[in-house]
Amino acid sequence: MNKIIIPAIGLLFFLASCQKEVSVDLGGSGGNGGGGGGATNGDLLSKITAAGASENYTVEYTYDASKRVIRIVYTGTSSGQNIGNDTRVVRNAAGIITQTIEKNAGVPDSSITIVNYNAASGRYESKIMEITTQGFSAIDSSVFVYDGTGKIVQVDEYLSNPGIGLDPFLAAKTVYTYDAAGNNVTFKILSADPLGGPDEVLAETTIGYDTKVNPLILSAGEAVILGDPSMASPNNPTKYDYKDVANAGTSSFLLDFTYTYNTKNKPATSSYTQTPGGGVTNNTYTYK
Numbered sequence: 682m683n684k685i686i687i688p689a690i691g692l693l694f695f696l697a698s699c700q701k702e703v704s705v706d707l708g709g710s711g712g713n714g715g716g717g718g719g720a721t722n723g724d725l726l727s728k729i730t731a732a733g734a735s736e737n738y739t740v741e742y743t744y745d746a747s748k749r750v751i752r753i754v755y756t757g758t759s760s761g762q763n764i765g766n767d768t769r770v771v772r773n774a775a776g777i778i779t780q781t782i783e784k785n786a787g788v789p790d791s792s793i794t795i796v797n798y799n800a801a802s803g804r805y806e807s808k809i810m811e812i813t814t815q816g817f818s819a820i821d822s823s824v825f826v827y828d829g830t831g832k833i834v835q836v837d838e839y840l841s842n843p844g845i846g847l848d849p850f851l852a853a854k855t856v857y858t859y860d861a862a863g864n865n866v867t868f869k870i871l872s873a874d875p876l877g878g879p880d881e882v883l884a885e886t887t888i889g890y891d892t893k894v895n896p897l898i899l900s901a902g903e904a905v906i907l908g909d910p911s912m913a914s915p916n917n918p919t920k921y922d923y924k925d926v927a928n929a930g931t932s933s934f935l936l937d938f939t940y941t942y943n944t945k946n947k948p949a950t951s952s953y954t955q956t957p958g959g960g961v962t963n964n965t966y967t968y969k
Contacts, residue, residue: 723968724748726896726947730866733962734768735760740896748897749776753907763787768907778805796906804831805902818842823851825905832859833901835911850876857910864890864914883927889920893946896966917948934958943968 693913725748729740738757745751755766765786773777777798784791794810809822819840835856841849853872860866867887871880888911895917904913911918918938925932935956943949951964 711837724881725969726966728967730965730967731757731962735958736958736960736962738764745772745776747776750897750903750907770907776965778903781906793956794906798902805900805906808906818844819847820849823905825902827901831901832863832913833857833905835920854880862890862892862915864888864916865910866890867908881927885924885926887920887922888914888918890914890916891919891940893917893940893942893948894967896947917951921953 684792704827711737716946725740725744728742731738731740736757736759738755738759741752741754741756742750743752743754749772751770751772752767753768753770755764758764763786767784769782771782773779776849778796779798780796781794782791783794792810792812794808796805797807797809798804799806804827805825807822807824809820812819812821819842822839822841824837824839825833828834835854837851838853838855839849840852841847851873853870856869856871858867867885869882869886870884871882873880880917893916895912895914898915899907899912899914901910904910917940919940920938921936923932923934936953937956938951938953940951947968948964948966950966952961953964954961
């Protein structure tokens with residue numbers, strides 16, 4: 682997968698994991714809580730299978746009795762890397778996400794993210810998790826900023842370590858924009874260098890869409906909690922243009938998508954070509 686490696690304490694794991702999640706999901710998953718295509722014309726997307734020169738993986742979705750996502754499992758490889766990942770979505774009786782439990786391949790322990798929900802506003806406000814990388818531990822807190830229409834327009838990432846007296850500091854922020862249909866069309870990752878100084882753009886992504894129905898649409902808050910804001914977009918991505926600004930374009934890439942659709946105007950199959958490289962990945966969608 683394409684990853685950003687930023688030589689700053691705390692940003693390494695955050696930015697790398699963001700790029701992994703987004704690039705995998707856009708390789709064949711997308712939006713609405715219903716779907717039809719692949720093997721059947723059912724209402725729930727159950728699996729995506731991807732096959733290509735450098736991509737060979739499946740994504741499986743599990744739902745509760747109210748057809749809400751409660752588990753997402755990745756199995757397989759991408760660019761030669763094992764991307765195995767099992768994310769369990771814990772919901773309360775009202776269906777609100779209270780935490781996620783994530784287990785990555787090759788990592789002995791699971792990571793738990795606690796989610797904060799404001800019942801008065803009906804919105805997810807933040808999430809918090811403890812992370813460890815290369816012997817460095819920190820508390821990673823994400824605060825969600827909404828516009829007047831209920832879309833998340835910014836996520837502020839704070840890092841802290843009370844054990845060594847490191848107070849929370851704003852490590853990075855992600856800024857989102859949307860088109861008239863409500864699709865997330867751009868997002869920028871920014872960070873101040875030095876801390877407290879002006880923001881600098883580290884990476885920028887532009888996404889194009891079709892006019893058909895995305896098979897896994899979530900609320901804005903749920904999509905960000907699960908690491909892919911495009912899951913809140915009503916349509917399917919047709920272009921994913923990633924600019925590695927921090928590293929002068931070293932890791933920049935472009936994905937172009939084409940689709941076939943089922944009778945419910947949801948993806949039955951798709952394929953995407955990556956530039957540079959020219960590799961083609963084919964995806965099949967299964968519904969139940």
